[in-house]
Structure formats: C-alpha cells, structure tokens
Amino acid sequence: MWTKEFEKEKMNGFAAYTIQPIGLVHSCFSEKFGIPRQPGLVSCAAGEIALLPEFSREELLKEISGFSHIWVSFLFHQAISDGWRPTVRPPWLGGQKRVGVFASRSPHRPNFIGLSAVRLEGVEKRDKTFFLKISGFDMLDGTPVIDIRPYLPYSDKIDEATPGYADYDLKPNRVVLTAESEAFCIEYENRTGRKLRKLIEEVIGQDPRPASQRKLHREFGMTLWNVNCRFVFTEDDLAEIISCEFIG
Amino acid sequence: MWTKEFEKEKMNGFAAYTIQPIGLVHSCFSEKFGIPRQPGLVSCAAGEIALLPEFSREELLKEISGFSHIWVSFLFHQAISDGWRPTVRPPWLGGQKRVGVFASRSPHRPNFIGLSAVRLEGVEKRDKTFFLKISGFDMLDGTPVIDIRPYLPYSDKIDEATPGYADYDLKPNRVVLTAESEAFCIEYENRTGRKLRKLIEEVIGQDPRPASQRKLHREFGMTLWNVNCRFVFTEDDLAEIISCEFIG
Numbered sequence: 001m002w003t004k005e006f007e008k009e010k011m012n013g014f015a016a017y018t019i020q021p022i023g024l025v026h027s028c029f030s031e032k033f034g035i036p037r038q039p040g041l042v043s044c045a046a047g048e049i050a051l052l053p054e055f056s057r058e059e060l061l062k063e064i065s066g067f068s069h070i071w072v073s074f075l076f077h078q079a080i081s082d083g084w085r086p087t088v089r090p091p092w093l094g095g096q097k098r099v100g101v102f103a104s105r106s107p108h109r110p111n112f113i114g115l116s117a118v119r120l121e122g123v124e125k126r127d128k129t130f131f132l133k134i135s136g137f138d139m140l141d142g143t144p145v146i147d148i149r150p151y152l153p154y155s156d157k158i159d160e161a162t163p164g165y166a167d168y169d170l171k172p173n174r175v176v177l178t179a180e181s182e183a184f185c186i187e188y189e190n191r192t193g194r195k196l197r198k199l200i201e202e203v204i205g206q207d208p209r210p211a212s213q214r215k216l217h218r219e220f221g222m223t224l225w226n227v228n229c230r231f232v233f234t235e236d237d238l239a240e241i242i243s244c245e246f247i248g
Numbered sequence: 249m250w251t252k253e254f255e256k257e258k259m260n261g262f263a264a265y266t267i268q269p270i271g272l273v274h275s276c277f278s279e280k281f282g283i284p285r286q287p288g289l290v291s292c293a294a295g296e297i298a299l300l301p302e303f304s305r306e307e308l309l310k311e312i313s314g315f316s317h318i319w320v321s322f323l324f325h326q327a328i329s330d331g332w333r334p335t336v337r338p339p340w341l342g343g344q345k346r347v348g349v350f351a352s353r354s355p356h357r358p359n360f361i362g363l364s365a366v367r368l369e370g371v372e373k374r375d376k377t378f379f380l381k382i383s384g385f386d387m388l389d390g391t392p393v394i395d396i397r398p399y400l401p402y403s404d405k406i407d408e409a410t411p412g413y414a415d416y417d418l419k420p421n422r423v424v425l426t427a428e429s430e431a432f433c434i435e436y437e438n439r440t441g442r443k444l445r446k447l448i449e450e451v452i453g454q455d456p457r458p459a460s461q462r463k464l465h466r467e468f469g470m471t472l473w474n475v476n477c478r479f480v481f482t483e484d485d486l487a488e489i490i491s492c493e494f495i496g
Contacts, residue, residue, distance in 0.1 A: 016266050017323060017392075019359040055350075055358065059334045062348035066412030070350075073321070073361060075265060086307045102303075102396040103312035110303065111267040113321060113395050115363070117406060144265075147361050148350040153409045158365060161401045164314030 021144035023049045023132075025074065028199060029140050030247075032078055034208035034222035036138045037091050042202040044195050048124075049132040049145050056130045061123055069151035070132070074114045075144045076107035084110050090166070095211025099165060114139070117151050172205035173233075177241040181229075184244040188227065196244075199224055204231055204239045223247055269392035271297045271380075273322065276447060277388050278495075280326060282456035282470035284386045285339050290450040292443050296372075297380040297393050304378045309371055317399035318380070322362045323392045324355035332356050338414070343459025347413060362387070365399050420453035421481075425489040429477075432492040436475065444492075447472055452479055452487045471495055 027047040029035045036042040049072065051060075064070070087098040088106040101109050121133040132148065177185070177200070185197040209220060214233070219242070221230045230243045275295040277283045284290040297320065299308075312318070335346040336354040349357050369381040380396065425433070425448070433445040457468060462481070467490070469478045478491045 016268055017394075018264050018266055019361070020264055022358050057334060058348075060348040060350050062335060062346065062351060063413050064348060064351035066410070067351070068408065068410040069406055071363065073363070086305060087310060098310065100306075100308040100310035100312055102308050102318075103310060103315070103398055105397050105400070109395065109397075110270050111394050113267070115319065115321070115395075115397065117404060117409075146265075146359050147357065147363075149353050149357075149363065150351055150412055150414070151406060151409045152353070152414050153406070153411050154414065156365060157405050157407065157409060158317050158399060158401070159405065160316065161365075161399050161405060162314070162316040163401050164398055165311050166398070166400050166402065 019146055021052060021075070021146055022055045022148070023051045023145035025049055025072075025139045025141065025143035025145060027137070027139055027141040027143070028194070028225050029138075030223040030225065032140060033220075034203055034224075035140060036203065036206060042138070042199070042206070043119075043136050044198045044202060045137055046121075046133075046135045046194070046199075047137065047139070047141075048134060049148070051130045051132075053128070056128060058125075058130065061130060061132075064120065064132075064148075064150065065123055067120060067150040069117050070120045070134075071147075071149050071151055071156075072116050072118055072134070072137070072139070072145055073147035073149075074116070074139060075146060076109075076112045076114050077142070077144055078140060079107035080112050082108060084108050084112070089211070091211065097165065103164070113146070114143075117156075172202070173207050173237045173239055175201045175205050175239045175241065178243070181241045181244045184227075188244075192225075194225060196224065196227060200229055200241060200244075204229070204241065207233075207239070209233070267394055269300060269323070269394055270303045270396070271299045271393035273297055273320075273385075273387045273389065273391040273393060275385070275387055275389040275391070276442070276473050277386075278471040278473065280388060281468075282451055282472075283388060284451065284454060290386070290447070290454070291367075291384050292446045292450060293385055294369075294381075294383050294442070294447075295385065295387070295389075296382060297396070299378045299380070301376070304376060306373075306378065309378060309380075312368065312380075312396075312398065313371055315368055315398040317365050318368045318382075319395075319397050319399055319404075320364050320366055320382070320385070320387070320393055321395035321397075322364070322387060323394060324357075324360045324362050325390070325392055326388060327355035328360050330356060332358050332360070337459070339459065345413065351412070361394070362391075365404075420450070421455050421485045421487055423449045423453050423479075423487045423489065426491070429489045429492045432475075436492075440473075442473060444472065444475060448477055448489060448492075452477070452489065455481075455487070457481070 085108045089095045118134040118137040124131045333356045337343045366382040366385040372379045
C-alpha cells in the first residue's frame with residue numbers, strides 16, 4: 001500500500017542526493033542551437049570525454065573497448081538555470097504538440113539528467129588523463145558527464161519497442177555550399193583534420209530551425225567548433241550555406 | 249586543450265550536484281539476491297513506479313502511453329553504503345573476469361545511478377498518486393527513481409552495436425517444483441493475481457547463484473514479493489523448487 005508514511009520512510013536519506021561529475025565532454029557543438037535532437041542522427045559529430053582526475057585510471061575502463069557503443073549519462077547544465085517544465089513541445093510534429101516531460105527527452109526535466117548512446121571510437125591517454133573518443137552524439141561542449149556504461153544489445157536493443165509520437169521520417173534536407181564556404185571547409189579540414197563539410201551537411205540537413213521560425217530566406221547562424229556557419233533555407237527542403245568564418 | 253584550469257572553470261558549480269527522487273519502485277524483488285542481471289530477462293517481473301507528490305500530475309505523463317518501453321534512471325540505494333569499486337566481476341564468463349566499472353552495469357559505480365529499459369504496461373491513478381505499471385525489470389523494491397523518459401527506437405535501438413564481453417547465450421535452466429510448491433503458487437496466484445509460478449521459473453531459470461557458489465544440492469532461498477522460495481540445483485541445468493512459504 002502506498003501511504004505517505006511508507007514514502008517518507010523509504011525516502012529517508014534520499015530526499016536530496018549528491019552526485020559528482022566523472023568527466024567532461026569536448027564537443028564540436030559550442031552552443032545549444034543546432035544540436036541534433038537525438039544522438040546517432042549526426043554520425044560524424046566527433047568529440048571526446050575527458051575523465052576527471054579521480055576517475056582517470058586505466059582499470060576503470062578495462063574491457064570497455066570491446067563495446068562499439070556506450071551510454072553516457074550527463075547533466076543538461078545549460079538548462080538548469082531555466083528550471084524544468086511539466087510539458088514540452090518536442091521537435092516532432094512541427095513542434096505543435098505538447099507532451100509531458102517524462103514522455104520526452106527534453107533538457108528541461110526534473111534533475112536535468114541526459115542520456116545518449118554514442119559510438120565509442122577508442123580510448124586515449126594524454127598526460128595523466130584518459131579520454132574516450134566518441135562520435136554520433138548530441139552533447140554540448142563542456143557537458144558534465146555523470147556515468148558511462150556499455151550498451152548491451154541483449155537488453156538495450158528492443159526490437160518490439162513502439163515509437164509513440166516520435167514516429168517520424170528522418171529524411172534529411174539537401175544542403176549546398178557557396179564556393180567560398182566550400183573553400184573554407186577544405187582549408188579548415190586540412191589544417192585541423194576535423195570533418196567540417198560533412199558535419200555541416202548532417203547538422204543543417206536535419207533542419208535545426210525552431211519549428212516556429214521556418215520562414216524561407218531567413219538567415220540563421222550556428223557554431224561548430226570555432227566556426228560560425230550562416231545558412232538560409234531557399235526551398236522547404238534545401239538549405240544553402242552562405243558563409244563559414246572563424247568566431248570571435 | 250585539456251588543462252586543470254579549463255577543467256576547474258568548466259566544473260565550477262557542478263562539483264557537487266544535488267538531485268532528488270521523482271518516484272519509488274514497488275517491485276516483486278524484495279531483496280538483492282536473485283534479481284535478474286539485466287532488465288528484460290524476466291518478462292513477468294511486475295511492479296510499478298509511484299510518482300512522488302510533486303511529480304504526480306497527469307500533464308507530466310501526457311503521451312507517454314504511446315510508448316511500449318521507457319527508460320528508468322534510478323539509484324542503486326543498497327549499494328551506496330558499500331561504496332564504488334574500480335573493477336567488478338560481472339556474472340558473464342562465470343564471474344571469473346574483472347572488468348572496469350565503466351565497462352559494466354554494476355551497482356557499485358560512481359554516483360550509483362542505474363538504468364533500465366522496462367515495458368510500460370499502463371498508467372494508473374489511485375488517490376492522488378500516479379503509478380506507471382511496468383514489467384520486465386530488475387529493480388529492487390523501494391528503489392528511488394530519478395528520471396523517466398521514452399525509449400525511442402530510432403536512436404536507442406542500435407542494430408550494429410557489438411556486445412563486448414557480454415556475448416552470452418541466455419539459455420535458461422530448467423525449473424521443476426515440488427507438488428507442495430506448485431499448490432502454494434496456485435493458491436497464491438488465485439488470491440493475489442500475481443504470476444508467482446512463472447516468475448519463479450524465469451528468475452531461478454536464469455540461475456541467481458553467485459558464480460563462486462554453484463555446488464550442486466546446496467540450498468538457496470530468495471524472496472519474491474512476500475514469499476520465500478527455497479531451491480537447489482540437482483544437475484548443472486536443473487533447478488528444483490523445494491519450498492515456497494510466506495516470510496516473517
């Protein structure tokens with residue numbers, strides 16, 4: 001039986017529970033705008049998780065390299081100051097429909113905990129710090145990581161799961177670049193080894209515009225690593241990258 | 249560049265982050281011993297999540313019923329007093345092999361946060377409390393829940409994920425009951441509506457014995473709801489339920 005007394009007794013000691021970050025995300029996504037709505041949508045989004053000193057020990061990662069994917073639990077640190085919201089408008093269905101926060105993956109949730117399955121590209125040690133190289137993710141640069149665990153196909157891959165309202169055709173939009181933008185990308189890639197051209201195509205191809213601001217020819221900008229990319233949609237499914245330049 | 253200064257700056261304000269439970273698990277698993285190693289292994293494990301008063305509002309759950317499965321983030325509350333361990337011996341491979349805690353789903357992990365995908369059977373309201381009816385899970389009775397979110401097939405179902413060391417044949421063991429145990433189950437099920445017989449078969453069929461204590465004919469007991477079930481393995485793949493009785 002569910003009673004207030006039962007609840008109080010069980011919750012004793014957990015009313016406010018303290019956690020601490022174990023790592024920090026280094027990501028191509030320098031700002032919230034444009035971040036893929038879910039991990040996996042942008043395969044070439046590349047980054048790493050730096051383990052904090054207390055957790056930067058080889059033994060904590062023993063056998064992790066055998067897994068192709070890991071779950072990252074993290075804090076939506078930039079959402080905390082805004083607070084959580086009982087209902088949210090997910091990007092599905094043109095952002096028109098309100099759903100409960102527990103029926104969403106919104107950052108504006110109680111406890112502000114995020115969860116992403118990401119591809120594990122490898123483990124590196126530089127100086128005394130261990131880094132997990134990851135790709136196909138949706139985390140902001142500077143995101144505090146609170147847990148890492150393997151993706152176990154036998155329990156996490158649920159073939160019969162139904163998608164609820166998130167039954168959505170993920171057809172990407174077409175993306176074209178001006179000649180100057182193309183040239184910028186080529187030079188940037190040569191210098192940094194970062195796949196900027198492909199990242200732009202994937203990120204802007206999934207249409208980062210807020211559902212309420214989808215007017216054609218309106219200019220938007222987003223930052224990838226240290227590059228500001230400006231773009232317009234000239235047709236409903238065609239984005240044009242009009243400039244790429246270094247920020248700041 | 250990863251520097252101590254960078255880290256300190258970024259972590260400012262997150263060094264100790266406070267979270268609060270949003271709900272509480274009511275489960276057939278009254279004790280740690282025998283709990284399935286992963287959710288989904290025991291399809292008829294049935295229970296519910298009671299949302300705490302602050303979160304017991306219909307709007308927070310709007311549209312959740314369209315999803316067949318949800319992710320539950322919770323605290324491994326019974327592991328906290330023991331602390332976390334850098335390496336653990338997962339049940340795979342006979343418990344012989346040590347792996348890093350971040351390469352495991354062990355409860356003894358930094359922050360003690362657990363994650364399970366469970367089947368959502370429905371939503372109920374009793375008095376002023378909302379309950380999510382769930383099945384196929386691995387959570388202890390009284391577990392504090394810290395987040396609930398939908399399982400989204402398009403991002404969570406990763407067909408190409410590799411299982412690492414957890415590449416394991418999940419063939420269940422055979423389970424037989426004594427006539428008295430069978431009779432107990434039938435009466436218990438008639439009175440409570442709980443599928444005790446099937447639960448015993450599934451839970452004990454996956455062999456809850458610690459890897460180091462697998463001697464034949466050694467007696468074990470485990471509690472399901474308020475029933476203590478005692479069993480022995482009489483052959484390597486055959487468990488015999490020798491008694492079922494009420495606890496306490």
